[in-house]
Structures are given as structure tokens and as C-alpha cells.
Amino acid sequence: MKKTNEGIKCNYCGEVFGKVAIKRHLEKCKIREEKNQPGEEVYYWIQVQGYYQKEYCMYLDVSANASLKDLDQFLRDKWLECCGHLSMFKIDGEVYDSDPDPDAMFGSIKSMKVKLKDVLYEGLEFIHEYDFGSTTVLKLKVLSKRTGAKRKEKVVLMARNLPPAFACVECGRPATQLCSCCIYEDYAFYCDECGEEHECGEDMMLSVVNSPRMGVCGYCGEED
Ligand SMILES: [Zn+2]
Ligand SMILES: [Zn+2]
Ligand SMILES: [Zn+2]
Ligand SMILES: [Zn+2]
Known part of the structure; x- marks a missing residue:
């Protein structure tokens, strides 16, 4: 019944690594280097993982000019969206809501329109929550900040955990x-x-x- 298929796959070269090795690999992956020409644009490398299920993880290369909304949308597209629930980021004690109430009594809730470069910095750890009922909590970390050529995509998925495999509890064949x-x-x-x-x-x-x-x-x- 044990889950199998562990490892994190580099989307550039297709090789599979463990959680520590993947960070080192992305730094020096030749194919990634070829695709990223030098330039003045600022990008963050962000690690995302399930807060309670750390085996699910993604490594993102995100433009510093993207907004929290862009990052939220990416997380929804890849991992979260079921029926349009609300979501929020918690960064340095501030809450950034997907749908902030304009009449809120508390002035502390901000919108996700803010740009990443105004709220993120290297080493920062922060939280994303999707659906305030059956909440899925994600933990994010800014691994590094780097520069490169301008590109169209705001968020690029550099690496992701392999799909976990589960065995059928009745017969042991792969579960669907x-x-x-x-x-x-x-x-x-x-x-x-x-x-x-x-x-x-x-x-x-x-x-x-x-x-x-x-x-x-x-x-x-x-x-x-
Ligand atoms: Zn690679
Ligand atoms: Zn739902
Ligand atoms: Zn049942
Ligand atoms: Zn079965």
C-alpha cells in the first residue's frame, strides 16, 4: 500500500532528483541555462510545497513584475482550483486576499494586485491558503533572486514532484x-x-x- 514514485523532475532536461539535489541541479542545468539568456529582468525562484503533504512540490521561476494574483492563478491552475473558492497569501504578518471586502472593518486585508517585487525577498517563507472551509495550505519559500532576459511567461514551472503512485487497497493494481x-x-x-x-x-x-x-x-x- 505504500506510495511509490518519489523524486522531482527537472522540466528542462527531464532528469529526476531528490529534494536537496534538485535545487543544486537547477542552478547548473545546461538546458535551463541555454533557455535563459542574460538580461536585466528580475526573477524569483520559489519553492512551493504542501504544508502538510511535503511530497508535493514545485519549483517556479517567477517574474518580479508579476503580481500575487498571477502567482495565485498559477497555483490554482496546477494544484487547487475546484469551484472558485477564496484564497489568500500570508506574508510577513500581512494578509493578501483574492477578493478583499471593500467594506471590511479591519484595514489590514490587502488585495493580490501587489507586485512580487514589493513583497518578496530572498529567504522569505510565506503561506498560501485556498478555500477557507476545506483549506489546502501551501508553504512557499523564495530561494533566490536572479536576473535574465525579458520573457512572455510570468511563471515558469522548472521542476515538480513525479505523480505519486498508489496501490488499490483491494487488489494491489495501480489506483486511479x-x-x-x-x-x-x-x-x-x-x-x-x-x-x-x-x-x-x-x-x-x-x-x-x-x-x-x-x-x-x-x-x-x-x-x-
Ligand atoms: Zn535539468
Ligand atoms: Zn471546491
Ligand atoms: Zn467510501
Ligand atoms: Zn483494485
């Missing part, structure tokens, strides 16, 4: 789905066939996906 009801109590992963037999019914079944939001709310993975 999980029961969103039983998963809170048990290891409730199933292959297609055994999933059909599961007592909770197909409405409770969610796909196995590569995200810390797997099995939560109606999350069924990123759109292709």
Missing part, C-alpha cells in the same frame, strides 16, 4: 481514484474495477491527481 468519504479514516484508493464495487458509490470517487488537494472538495486535477 479514491473515495473522498473514506479517505479521512482510511487508505481508500481503488483501481477502476474495484472502485465500481465500493460501497459509497461513484459520486464519492475522485481521481488520483498530482496535487496536495487530492481528495478534497470536488478537486479533479489540472485541466490539460
